Amino acid sequence: MKEFFQDFKDEFILNFVDGNMWKWLVDGLKNTLIITFFSLIIGVVIGIIVASIRSTFDKNREVYRRRGGFFYYFQWCINALANVYLTVIRGTPVVVQLLISYFIIFSSSRNGIGIAIFAFGLNSGAYVAEIFRGGIMAIDHGQFEAGRSLGFNYFQTMMYIIIPQVIKAVLPTLCNEFIVLLKETSVAGYVGIMDLTKAGELIRGRTFSAFMPLIAVALIYLVVVVVLTQLVKILERRLRKNER
Amino acid sequence: MRDNSAIIQTIGLKKYYNGESIKAIDNVDLSISRGEVVVIIGPSGSGKSTYLRSLNLLELPTDGSIIFNGVDIADKNVDINVHRQKMGMVFQHFNLFPHMTVLGNMTLAPMKLLGKTREEAEAKAMELLRRVGLENRADAYPSQLSGGQKQRIAIVRALCMEPDVMLFDEPTSALDPEMVGEVLELMKQLADEGMTMVVVTHEMGFAREVADRVIFMCDGKIAEEGTPEEIFTAPQNPRTKQFLDSIL
């Protein structure tokens, strides 16, 4: 027993204390959180736009077709574009998207974190779009009609009446998307970014000891995810209470 | 064909679904004058809702004209949003905005669409709330109101836009029986004040008492129309008679 603790201590010092390698983990976590946070913001912006395009087209198809001409084809094209985006993003692995962003689209830039935010943001946008579209579709159609019958146009109805209700409804799901994204960014190391996972890998490469750094990385992810999950639960409860 | 005394008139209005297989409304001509209260009755599926909802283009007509304040709003080049501001609509399921207070519900459109300041919009809203005896619920959320209260709020929300005509689609059908009276009472007050109203309802008592004219719809057409007296005591069309027998 005593030996075990002594070994544990030695290993701990070797992997984290020597050369201040624990700081790598801190930096890695910081990068992971930065990439996740800004990707989600990009994802939400893209998601709201794409979801609005798609549900606008679905809801107004009849009106647009009736008006016909250029306007209808314009809407049709934008909608088709949104569909291509969703299909491509959801049909390919995020690592491949990250590699393409890094080595093809931004091959002349070495701002790894910026590129990762772009790639994960673009990826997340597709999933957030579906979350928002589900949210929009779940709103009672009577809400649209009430807005329109007061004289609001389609976009005003969306902005003042529908979107505020949708945001409230999807907020917990969005927070869960943040948690999913946090774990997905662990592939950022593929393009040489030192995120949390990569930090663990670097320590392992330096000390040739796998157990400590990898378990530490896993524990850090776990703690962050568990804390966030609890926060989402509290948020959900408060939103529900607000409904009365 | 145009009736210049009418505030709202439909000429040859048609609404078909699935090509021509469902004729929800089929060639309806009707003109409604300012201050008139028109009650539409008829069996389920006869096209009452579709007709009413066509009047403010919530349903797009397949063919025909809707002349509102002298403008054919069925014309696809007309900006319908401007005209809808002048047509209040009340729904069976209230459709209050759940994320806003009563006051928020009532001031949103006047502020955003009529350019009123918050003070002006709230003053008008409070005046209407006092009229319906709900001024103490101004800060409540819709989920805290009873059905009858919700519907009365929905009515005054529409009135905040100072509409020229009010459209009602079965406003009391979703209410518990004990709450029907308060809503009908408010509608009667509105009628007495000279509001132009088109009301789809199964409340025959209301039709008899308040309507200037009763329309009986059947299979998407106007089967019979007349004063409440004419329709309820001496219906000419056998379909009308059959319908009235079935519900009274």
Ligand SMILES: Nc1ncnc2c1ncn2[C@@H]1O[C@H](COP(=O)(O)OP(=O)(O)OP(=O)(O)O)[C@@H](O)[C@H]1O
């Ligand atoms: N979106 C739609 N697609 C196809 N048919 C429809 C649609 N909306 C309405 N209809 C049909 O149009 C006809 C008229 O419907 P409408 O809702 O106007 O009847 P109603 O008189 O209001 O009936 P109720 O008393 O049940 O409310 C019905 O036969 C209905 O099935």
Ligand SMILES: [Mg+2]
């Ligand atoms: Mg109906």
